[in-house]
Amino acid sequence: MDLLGDYRTEIDKIDKEMTKLLEKRMNISKSISKYKMEHDMQIFHPEREKIVIEKNKGYLENKEYGDLVESYYDNLMYLSRLVQQKEIYSENNIYTKPYKNDRENLVVGYQGVPGSFGNEAMLKYFKNIKEAKSYEKFEDVFKAVEDGEIEYGILPVENSSTGGIGTVEDLLKEYNLYIVGEECIRISQNLVGIKGATVDDIKEVYSHPQGFEQSTKFFDKHKDYNLIPYSNTAISAKLVSDLKDKSKAAIASERAAKLYDLKIIKKDVNDLKNNYTRFIVIGRDLECDETCDKVSILFSIEDTSGGLYTVIRDIKEFGLNMSKIESRPNRNNPWNYIFFVDFDGNLFDVNIKKAINTIARSSKYFKLLGCYRDVKCK
Numbered sequence: 148m149d150l151l152g153d154y155r156t157e158i159d160k161i162d163k164e165m166t167k168l169l170e171k172r173m174n175i176s177k178s179i180s181k182y183k184m185e186h187d188m189q190i191f192h193p194e195r196e197k198i199v200i201e202k203n204k205g206y207l208e209n210k211e212y213g214d215l216v217e218s219y220y221d222n223l224m225y226l227s228r229l230v231q232q233k234e235i236y237s238e239n240n241i242y243t244k245p246y247k248n249d250r251e252n253l254v255v256g257y258q259g260v261p262g263s264f265g266n267e268a269m270l271k272y273f274k275n276i277k278e279a280k281s282y283e284k285f286e287d288v289f290k291a292v293e294d295g296e297i298e299y300g301i302l303p304v305e306n307s308s309t310g311g312i313g314t315v316e317d318l319l320k321e322y323n324l325y326i327v328g329e330e331c332i333r334i335s336q337n338l339v340g341i342k343g344a345t346v347d348d349i350k351e352v353y354s355h356p357q358g359f360e361q362s363t364k365f366f367d368k369h370k371d372y373n374l375i376p377y378s379n380t381a382i383s384a385k386l387v388s389d390l391k392d393k394s395k396a397a398i399a400s401e402r403a404a405k406l407y408d409l410k411i412i413k414k415d416v417n418d419l420k421n422n423y424t425r426f427i428v429i430g431r432d433l434e435c436d437e438t439c440d441k442v443s444i445l446f447s448i449e450d451t452s453g454g455l456y457t458v459i460r461d462i463k464e465f466g467l468n469m470s471k472i473e474s475r476p477n478r479n480n481p482w483n484y485i486f487f488v489d490f491d492g493n494l495f496d497v498n499i500k501k502a503i504n505t506i507a508r509s510s511k512y513f514k515l516l517g518c519y520r521d522v523k524c525k
């Protein structure tokens with residue numbers, strides 16, 4: 148008796164039914180996207196998603212599968228949203244909300260603590276902030292924007308010497324939020340410690356991994372230092388200040404040193420003196436007006452040899468001036484990649500609209516991340 152063969156036959160039958168149902172479900176999802184487009188509604192509907200998950204958990208006979216059903220529907224609705232995104236941007240109209248010019252007097256959020264680079268970027272971008280909320284993790288900022296706790300969040304997305312900030316890029320893919328602006332700050336990393344500490348006293352150094360990565364040449368000369376990764380450069384400075392120990396130092400900004408009453412033991416330890424970080428401002432709506440001159444998209448392609456070429460060819464044929472292309476592993480699909488592309492343009496420009504429609508059609512997944520004002524980052 149071929150028991151395994153029998154089980155597999157049974158699974159094949161179930162899969163066939165499930166695939167047919169999946170196709171039916173995605174077709175309905177496409178129709179919903181049309182409805183939403185006509186009624187100016189957002190694709191993402193978190194309340195509805197919660198209801199779907201709870202309802203289906205309730206259908207279970209074996210409640211042990213509760214978490215499994217939750218994760219299954221979570222993923223299924225994520226895919227359903229991607230189908231809707233692709234459908235919407237393959238149409239000729241792109242629905243945008245007016246660009247909010249007065250970015251003043253708002254409740255905004257960043258990751259870190261006062262003195263962090265995120266805090267610095269926030270102060271540079273927003274004027275007369277009504278309330279600034281700080282969050283421990285990048286994802287907390289995304290959640291706070293999604294829940295309406297803050298109007299906008301500001302997060303680092305790219306450093307000129309170490310490249311893209313992968314965690315933030317992954318979150319841009321996962322959350323249904325948009326890039327509505329950007330800011331750029333020059334990063335100067337310093338070795339900071341308590342008053343009286345010298346380069347020779349130091350045994351342990353705390354910082355965000357980016358702080359270490361941007362200062363490798365300095366640490367090559369100090370191989371005896373024990374490097375301890377921490378969630379944020381300014382939090383590391385605060386820790387060193389609290390510990391009051393001459394053998395402990397942090398890699399942080401001059402502002403953080405001042406704020407936490409530390410001295411700069413060695414200034415500008417970053418490898419490249421022209422070291423900049425680009426920050427993005429995220430919001431709930433796709434905002435755009437004539438003053439916006441940069442578009443960000445993300446897409447994944449079919450696993451075929453010419454997949455990426457097709458999209459790059461589209462970009463070239465529409466004469467788009469691409470300022471960035473970056474890839475991230477697709478966590479839902481091993482050895483498949485998500486591409487992040489920025490190009491000059493505005494969503495009201497017919498050529499840009501056509502380009503977006505064409506790229507959306509030739510990619511497997513597509514998401515329009517935003518249209519905003521370009522800030523030259525140097």
Ligand SMILES: O=C(O)C(=O)C[C@]1(C(=O)O)C=C[C@@H](O)C=C1
Nearest residue numbers: 179190191192193195196224227
């Ligand atoms: O019900 C909706 O509004 C849908 O768009 C469908 C659907 C789903 O696939 O079930 C997809 C996206 C929403 O976030 C919620 C649910």
